[in-house]
Amino acid sequence: xxxxxxWLLVRDELIGFARSRVMLVLWIVLPCVALAGFxxxxxxxxxxxxxxxxxxxxxxxxESSLASTAAALMIAVDLVSERNRNVYPLLVIRPxxxxxxxxxxxxxxxxxxxxxxxxxxxxxxVVDVAYGVTPTAAGLSATGQALVQMTALIALxxxxxxxxxxxxxxxxxxxxxxxxxxxxxxxLVMLPVYLGVLRDQFWLLMALAGALAVVVLWLAGxxxxxxxx
Amino acid sequence: MAAxxxxxxxxxxxxxxxxxxxGVSFDIAEGEVFGYIGPNGAGKTTTLKILAGLITQxxxxxxxxxxxxxxxxxxxxxxxxxxxxxxxxxAWRTVEGALDALGExxxxxxxxxxxxxxxxxxxxDLAAARRKKVRELSGGMTxxxxxxxxxxxxxxxxxxxxxxxxxxxxxxxLLKDVIRERQRAGTTVLFSSHILxxxxxxxxxxxxxxxxxxxxxxxxxxxxxxxxxxxxxxxxWSVAPADAGFLAELGAAREYRPGVWRVVLPAGADPDAAVxxxxxxxxxxxxxxxxxxxxxxxxxxxxxxxxxxxxRAA
Numbered sequence: 001x002x003x004x005x006x007w008l009l010v011r012d013e014l015i016g017f018a019r020s021r022v023m024l025v026l027w028i029v030l031p032c033v034a035l036a037g038f039x040x041x042x043x044x045x046x047x048x049x050x051x052x053x054x055x056x057x058x059x060x061x062x063e064s065s066l067a068s069t070a071a072a073l074m075i076a077v078d079l080v081s082e083r084n085r086n087v088y089p090l091l092v093i094r095p096x097x098x099x100x101x102x103x104x105x106x107x108x109x110x111x112x113x114x115x116x117x118x119x120x121x122x123x124x125x126v127v128d129v130a131y132g133v134t135p136t137a138a139g140l141s142a143t144g145q146a147l148v149q150m151t152a153l154i155a156l157x158x159x160x161x162x163x164x165x166x167x168x169x170x171x172x173x174x175x176x177x178x179x180x181x182x183x184x185x186x187x188l189v190m191l192p193v194y195l196g197v198l199r200d201q202f203w204l205l206m207a208l209a210g211a212l213a214v215v216v217l218w219l220a221g222x223x224x225x226x227x228x229x
Numbered sequence: 230m231a232a233x234x235x236x237x238x239x240x241x242x243x244x245x246x247x248x249x250x251x252g253v254s255f256d257i258a259e260g261e262v263f264g265y266i267g268p269n270g271a272g273k274t275t276t277l278k279i280l281a282g283l284i285t286q287x288x289x290x291x292x293x294x295x296x297x298x299x300x301x302x303x304x305x306x307x308x309x310x311x312x313x314x315x316x317x318x319x320a321w322r323t324v325e326g327a328l329d330a331l332g333e334x335x336x337x338x339x340x341x342x343x344x345x346x347x348x349x350x351x352x353x354d355l356a357a358a359r360r361k362k363v364r365e366l367s368g369g370m371t372x373x374x375x376x377x378x379x380x381x382x383x384x385x386x387x388x389x390x391x392x393x394x395x396x397x398x399x400x401x402x403l404l405k406d407v408i409r410e411r412q413r414a415g416t417t418v419l420f421s422s423h424i425l426x427x428x429x430x431x432x433x434x435x436x437x438x439x440x441x442x443x444x445x446x447x448x449x450x451x452x453x454x455x456x457x458x459x460x461x462x463x464x465x466w467s468v469a470p471a472d473a474g475f476l477a478e479l480g481a482a483r484e485y486r487p488g489v490w491r492v493v494l495p496a497g498a499d500p501d502a503a504v505x506x507x508x509x510x511x512x513x514x515x516x517x518x519x520x521x522x523x524x525x526x527x528x529x530x531x532x533x534x535x536x537x538x539x540x541r542a543a
């Protein structure tokens with residue numbers, strides 16, 4: 001019996017992204033570079049202001065600055081280039097809801113990048129153990145929170161990237177919008193912390209970020225419904 | 230004429246305030262092959278995209294099998310196989326993988342896909358490329374892959390936008406064979422092309438889009454009558470008669486090629502009588518005929534003639 005088209009699209013996009021060259025970099029090269037960076041800087045880091053920075057913390061610091069931007073750029077560029085290469089007509093003429101095409105891409109990009117982050121940070125934990133640093137409950141909790149925050153930022157950035165990818169037909173414009181507008185949207189999540197409100201409300205903040213990502217993604221889907229292919 | 234499968238009424242579409250389609254109306258009967266022609270920028274692709282549901286902002290009514298596609302898009306999607314102009318695929322997919330994924334999205338069961346995909350790849354001479362990435366294909370091969378995906382779910386209505394674009398002569402002949410086969414199987418085909426001789430080869434009816442509207446539609450003979458084109462006979466001699474002056478009595482005669490003459494008959498003349506007279510007079514004057522008959526109008530000529538008339542009228 002034929003399967004649900006939504007699931008088929010999500011599955012296909014996940015496979016496509018997981019095997020893409022960009023993801024190959026995020027899966028393998030990025031953790032390796034991060035690890036090499038940690039090993040090179042280890043002595044200095046240990047004797048500097050952040051003498052307590054573990055490999056896991058170093059990895060999550062590096063990933064948090066790169067992952068959400070990478071995810072937003074990936075989805076925006078992919079949407080624009082596939083539209084320009086006339087890929088979508090073959091999907092839209094089939095019994096598939098248009099917005100599902102964008103949602104599937106979102107799940108694939110955000111999911112793959114989030115998994116890449118988990119891989120990197122897990123590698124950091126393994127390195128810490130190898131260096132004799134016993135993982136503490138507090139340390140693991142902090143790492144877990146960093147992962148959740150990173151995932152929320154990735155989701156929000158990816159959703160914003162999807163909006164820009166749908167709205168523009170130029171890769172350059174999409175990249176500029178992601179870099180100069182998308183990152184500010186993602187920064188909104190941290191705004192309450194900077195303003196001194198919700199300082200101790202981590203989970204509430206993450207729930208708000210998740211809700212905002214859903215709203216932005218819904219807008220991207222609505223915009224794609226109106227695109228005249 | 231069988232019940233129309235496609236009904237288009239008053240289709241109107243403008244881009245940035247510039248009208249492209251201005252009240253286009255026509256029907257396509259079930260099982261018919263309809264050739265859609267017109268000058269560049271006439272709105273052929275826009276019409277086909279509206280029919281396929283890619284363009285959703287338009288005025289007018291488009292019905293497929295009785296259902297308004299604006300109200301019931303899913304029904305249209307189940308019935309249509311569509312080849313867009315400049316078809317594209319996700320570049321990371323293999324040829325086989327792309328077809329399998331699109332077939333699955335169309336609801337083709339796995340066992341049917343397993344049968345149809347290799348057979349169609351073989352038919353279109355792409356079997357050797359089945360494991361290649363789509364990005365490695367040439368333009369012609371990508372076009373053939375586009376045709377296969379349109380045929381894969383055996384749609385009731387096949388909509389092809391410039392399907393012969395980029396195909397070599399054997400592939401063009403093959404596509405024409407496939408269109409005829411699909412027609413015999415009951416499929417209705419709507420296709421646009423600027424290669425008018427190909428349209429002529431397979432289309433039961435032709436619609437000419439000009440000035441944002443269907444200028445005329447019908448069989449080639451209908452179009453000839455509609456355009457007021459005069460009838461013409463052609464005769465080729467193996468031995469020329471001593472005196473060919475009798476041709477001028479039949480109509481306006483000219484030597485078309487060495488040894489081949491064409492005579493444009495006056496309005497109302499009986500073409501059969503003219504052919505009979507030409508045979509008799511040739512033989513009487515000591516000549517011998519190799520070939521004689523009515524000249525079938527060529528679509529290119531009709532179309533050129535139509536455009537010239539339109540310009541003069543404007």
